[in-house]
Amino acid sequence: MNTSVSIKNLSLDFGAVSVLKALDLDIADGEFLVLLGSSGCGKSTLLNCIAGLLEPTGGQIFIKGRNVTWLEPKDRGIGMVFQSYALYPQMTVEKNLSFGLRIAGMPKPEIEKRVARAAEILQIGPLLKRKPAELSGGQRQRVAIGRALVRDVDVFLFDEPLSNLDAKLRAELRVELKRLHQSLKNTMIYVTHDQIEALTLADRIAIMKNGVIQQLDTPDVIYHAPKNLFVAGFIGSPSMNFLKGEIIVEEGRPFFQTGGARLPLDGYRASETLASGRAVVLGVRPEHIRVNEERDGDPVREAVVDIEEPMGADNLLWLKLDGHVISVRVNGARRFAAGTPVRLSFDMSMASLFDAATELRI
Amino acid sequence: MAEAAIHTSALQGPQGRRPKSLLSPRRIVIYGLLLVAAFYYILPLYVMIVTSLKGMPEIRLGNIFSPPVEVTFEPWVKAWSQACTGLNCDGLSRGFWNTVIITVPSVLVSIAVASVNGYALSNWRFRGSDLFFTILIIGAFIPYQVMLYPMVIILRTMGLYGSLSGLIVVHTVFGMPILTLLFRNYFTALPAELFKAARVDGAGFWGIYFHIMLPMAVPIMVVAMILQVTGIWNDFLFGVVFTKPDYYPMTVQLNNIVNSVQGVKEYNVNMAATILTGAVPLAVYFLSGRYFVRGIAAGAVKG
Known part of the structure; x- marks a missing residue:
């Protein structure tokens, strides 16, 4: 260089x-x-x-x-x-x-x-x-x-x-x-x-x-x-969604455990081995969450539409999930009235995982 | 359909209560007070002008407010070129020219120095520049009387005591705190990026001062000029203390004319002499009132 x-x-x-x-x-x-x-x-x-x-x-x-x-x-x-x-x-x-x-x-x-x-x-x-x-x-x-x-x-x-x-x-x-x-x-x-x-x-x-x-x-x-975590939260509008949880390893498969739900981390390329019980933060960008479009085998979370912000090309949904507010970006043609229950699935290959204590990417 | 049309037409045009008319009681009171105040301030000037245009016999009648029956310019001529002060009997004209000779260089030198001071203090901040500025400002609050005698000693040591250049130095020095404050605040209010851009362009201390700052400082220059011209023109104390009778400024001569004890008091001549002495500051105020107010505000807002 x-x-x-x-x-x-x-x-x-x-x-x-x-x-x-x-x-x-x-x-x-x-x-x-x-x-x-x-x-x-x-x-x-x-x-x-x-x-x-x-x-x-x-x-x-x-x-x-x-x-x-x-x-x-x-x-x-x-x-x-x-x-x-x-x-x-x-x-x-x-x-x-x-x-x-x-x-x-x-x-x-x-x-x-x-x-x-x-x-x-x-x-x-x-x-x-x-x-x-x-x-x-x-x-x-x-x-x-x-x-x-x-x-x-x-x-x-x-x-x-x-x-x-x-x-x-x-x-x-x-x-x-x-x-x-x-x-x-x-x-x-x-x-x-x-x-x-x-x-x-x-x-x-x-x-x-x-x-x-x-x-x-x-x-x-x-x-x-x-x-x-700082960079993750700073870049992107609206900000990346953060979910606190922990790593569970079951039969050699790593999962992200939050609340009562468990998301498989198979698609996630971690830079180190994921040990069970580690406190982590999962970061998912609004465009990497699918609404009512889960693929076969995807674990699904139930959420409720709180507010929708139609932006023309995109439609931004603010959803309530386990008491947290998360944002999801969907195609502008798809409209959701407030209060509509929806099914969410996460694209884990595009997600980011951070250590809860050091705030560094795993 | 027709009903709807009526409805919309009623909604057009201005809504709400009409603004108050010109002659509301509140306005009458405000304008009344303003008129009284204006009258109160204009009255002395009126008396002076009227008296200066009368002959002595008419003045002795005692009616100071009445306009002159017979307008005469004799007192003005006498005040300018014949009134006696001590040994000389050539009127105010000598003092007028002395004051001009004192004022012009004092104003130019003090503004030149103060503008560079203010520019340096706002843009080229050096170690201790704030302390330097504070000391300068404190200088503005020390009564002149305290510094009078030390100043005499300094001028004597420099060999300038009793000379016109000595008085110019005194005026420059005493104008420095307020003028520096004025210029510093003005230059500080200019966008700092302008200064940075000029530095990136390669201009140095004087390059930036002459090419960038000075052309932008015209309004504050005018303000400083007004402050200094009126201040130095009206100065009496320094004129008496630091010069000798040959160089006495107009104000000192006016005092000598008005307060001369011999003979009859020529009120008309005194009035004419006073107006002549005040004519320059008066003209400056009238011609530049807008700038003057702006200058006072500029100096007052930020400290």
Whole structure:
């Protein structure tokens, strides 16, 4: 793996509060890495450290093999796009794009060439003479991306760039960003709290909590094989359903025992042998529970529909099962009135099993 | 069918109780009080203007509220160019130009320094910057009288005592706490990401200040300018203490004209001189009232 950005043992303390804790992270050349987490998890802090806007308390940062830990932001070969766009309000779009180049004393023809190229890539040519106040949110964010683009940098840093846009525009720009990454093939580090953005854009996702990376993997693995309970509960909307229970091994067959019911774990690929009596948490995503569609031999649980949320393509059912509320996603055409009794069967091959004490995946 | 149509038409148009009319009792009371207050404040100005346009015989009649029977601009001319203060008899004009020479550089220097201070304190936070700021603000609450004599010693040591540049230094120093507070709060309220973006773009301390911050600081510059122009123009104490008679500002000269004990009190000349002295701050208030209020609010909201 050709590393583009490498972070070694990075820590940052604000007074007594430790925001980043001995963090290691290697990002491959041309990779789109998303830092995902709820607010206060340290993801923006990490990005600001990479950008050189915050001084880490300890550890090192390498970009393209160069130790940049104490370098000024401009000397790191990075471009950054901010949530609030951060366009200079008194300058036209053109001046905004060229500001960094002018500061660096680049010759005029080269500046014009680069601005023209960025404007073409981002389709903001007609806006060049306007002031930021005369642009829409989407146009502003495009200019902000352009400002990173003209600097011809190795690494793009995005700090929640789409959070200020409305849902429709966010979806559009998400696609544009992905297209941009596919054509530029730059390394991109992208901070967000929106899991849809993370899942759709990322080559790999780093899920953070309390200054520690919980899991670093492809969106597919993160979604289907979360490493611990936090990641499992964080990714997916609505959240994964969790059932507490214990492992029972009978005649060599492992079962998950909860309440009075017993679910066979034959289809589950555990990373270790399942011992009888171990307290565990079973995690099943809403789309991996079948309603009234059990196959032969599937153990069936009885539940009652509490609320249904029709979402067009999908229909989300909130069911009562042994006093717990669980969510199930079914086809939008299938409608259930509140109070309807239903039969549930679980797709155990897609489920996740966690140790109740360590909260780690088994 | 017809019944339904009537029903819907009744539902169209505004519903609920009508807003109160202009002449409700409450409004009459409010506007009445406002008018009384406005009248109370405008009255002295009226008396001053009217008196300054009268000749002395008319003033001696004693009716200060009556408009002048015979309008004369003689007192204004006298106040500007002939009134005597001590040895000189060239009126307020000398003081006017002294004040201009004091005010212009004092305002420019104090705003230039304070804006850089505020910018540094909000964006380039250094070790102990909060302590530094606190000390600066405490400075704003120490009465001027306490610092008067130490300041004299400092200026004497620097060889600036009694000179115009000495007074400019004094005004710059004493304007620093409030102006720095004003600029710091303004720059702190600007989005921090703007500053970060400029740093990523490669701009340094002065690059960001001149290219990004200064163009955005125009409103607060205007506010600071108003505060400083009116403050320094109206200054009396520093003008007396730190200069000599040749450099006395307008306010000091006004005092000398009005309080001269010899001869008859020329009320009309005194009034004209007072209005002339207050004309610049008055004009500033009238022309920039909106900015002034905004500035006071900007300085007051966050500490």
